[in-house]
Amino acid sequence: MNKIALGLLSILLLVSACNTKPVFTLKGKLTGETDKALLVGVVDKEGYHVVDTVTLKDGVVDYSTFLDQPLLMIVGLDGSRQHSVFFADNGAYTIEGDIQNLKDATLTGGQLFTDYEKVKKLDSEFSVLLQDLRMAYGEASQAGDEAKMKEIDETYDAAFEKNNSDKMSFVSANPSSPVAAYVVYDSYRHQPLEDIKVAMAELDQSIASSPYYQLINERAAKLETVAVGQVAPDFTLNDTEGNAFSLSSLKGKYVLVDFWASWCGPCRRENPNVVKLYAEFKDKGFDILGVSLDEKEDAWLKAIEDDQLAWNHVSDLKGWKNEAAQLYAVSSIPHTVLLDPEGKIIAKNLRGEELRTKIAELLN
Template structure:
C-alpha cells in the first residue's frame, strides 16, 4: 500500500512538472549603484504612466518576473526621477545591464516586439541629438540678429522632424501586426487631425484591434468626431471660483468662446491680453467667454485670473489634465479654444490672436 501511495505521489509530481508554465516577462541582469535605492517598473497604458511594480535588486543582480496581459511600453528607473530606460516588453526573457545613475544608457535585450520599437528608439536618439544642435544654432543666430540664418535653421529642423516621422512609418509598414507599431502610430498621429489618425490606424493589421494603443487612438478619434466643427457642443457643468455650478448650456443665445487654459501655461498667459481685448470689444454685442482652467491649485488659478484681468466667467474642477470638460472635448494641449454659435453649435476650433478676432468680428459686425 505504501509503495502504491509513493508511486501515485511521484506520478502527480511528474505530471505537475510537465505542465506548461504561463508565459512571463522576465528581466534579469545587473544594475549597479542600486543599493538602498527604490527601482520601479512603470507601464504606459490607457491610463497613462503608472508604477506597476518595484524591483528587488540584491548586490546589483536583477531577477524579476511578471505576467503581462499584453505587450506594453515600460520604463525602468529610480523612483521619482525621469532617469529611466524605456523599451517595449512582452512575455519573454529580457536582460538588462547598466548603472542606476545612467540607467537610460543601460543595455537591454528582448524579443521581437522589443526589437521593432528599439529600431525607432535608436533613430530617436540620433534625431534628438541633431535637433539639440539646431536649437542651439537657432538661439545663437537670434542673439546675432541673423533672422535669415534662423529661417534656414528652422527649415532644417522641420526637415529633421519629418525625416524621423517618415522613418517611424517605414517601421510600421514593415511590421503592421506588431503591438509596438500600434504604439508608434499613437505617438506619430495621436495629436494630429482626425483624418491623420484614421490614416495611421489603417496602416495597422486588424489583429491589433484589441491593443491598448489601438483602442486608445480609436477612442480619441471618436471623441474628436463628437466635438468636430458642425457638431453641437456637449454640455458640462463645473463650479466657478465661488463654488457655484455653471453649465455650458446656460450661455445659449450668445456666441461663446470656450477657452481651455491654466495659470502654469506660458502660451496661455501670453495669449490672455489678446483675449482681454477681444472681450472688451465684443462683450456688449452678443459675445461671451467661458474659461475652463486645467489648474490643480486654486490659489494659482484665482491669482492668474486677477493678474491677467480676466473678467469673464471661469470654471474648474482643479483636476489638472484630468479636467472632465477637457477630457470631454479631447483637449491634448493648451491653449485650446472652441467657438460656439448662439445655438451651441461648434463653428471653429483653436483660433487665437488676429484670426480669432477676425472670426468674431465677422459673426457680430
C-alpha cells in the same frame, strides 16, 4: 510502479507541460550601489505606473512575471531619470550595466524588443538634433537674427516631419506589431482627429486588443464627439464666486470656449488679443467662457485680474483633470472651441488674427 500508475504520471506531466505559460524574465548583473531596489513600471491603459520592485543581491537581477499583453516597460531607481525603456513580451531578456546609468545599460530581448529599438534610435537622433537647434535658436534670439531664427524653425519642421514619416514607415511595414500600435498612440494622441484616423488605418485589426490600439481608438472616439459640426457637450463648473455656471446659459450668442491656465505662457501671451476681440464684439452677440486648468485659486484669480479678462470664468481647480477639459479631449492649451448660437461647434483652435477674422465674418 505499475503500468496504470506510470500512465497516470505521464498524463499529469503532459498536462503540466501544456499548461505552462511563457513568462517575461529579466536576468543579468548591475554594478554600482547594488543595495538599492529597482522599480519595474509599465505604460498601459492606466498610463505609467509601477508594478513591481526587484531586490538585488550582489547586483544580480533575477526577475520574472507574466504579461497579459506586450507592453512598454521602464526599469529604474526611484526618483532617477536614468532608466531603461524597452518593449517587453513574455520571453527571456538580459540586462548589464551600471545601476546609476541604466539609460545606457545593455539589454537584449526578442523581436518586439528589437523592433522598438529601431523606433528609439529614430527618436534619439531627432532628440540630438533638437538640442542643437534649441541652442542655435537661443543664440540667434540673443543676437536678434530673425532670418536665422526662421531658418532654424524651418529646419525643425522638416526634421519633425521626417522623424514622423520614418516612424510611420515602420508602422506601415509592421501593421500587426504591438510596437506599431504604441508608435501610433505615442505620436498621434495629441494630433487632430483626421490625422489619427489616417495613422490608425495603417494598423491591422489583429492588434485591436493592444492597450495602445485601444487608447488611440478611444481618443479618436472622444474627439468625434467634439468635432466641428457636433453639438457642444454642456458642462457646469463653479465661477470665480463659487457659483455654478453652465455653458448652455450662453446659448443665443456666438461663444468662444477658451481653455487656458495662469501658468500657461502661450495662453497669457494670447490674452491681449482675446481682450481686444471681446471689446470689439461683446455687444454684437459674442461672448467668451474661460475654462481654467489651474489648481491654485489665487493664481487663477490673479491672472484674470492682471490680464483684465472681463468675461465669465469657471474652473474646478483640478488641473489637467478638469472635467470640461476631459469632456472636450483637451490635451494642450491654449485650446479654443467656437460655438454658434445653437451651441454647435463651428471651429476649433483659432487664435490671433485668424480668430478675429472668423468672428468678424460671422457678426459684421
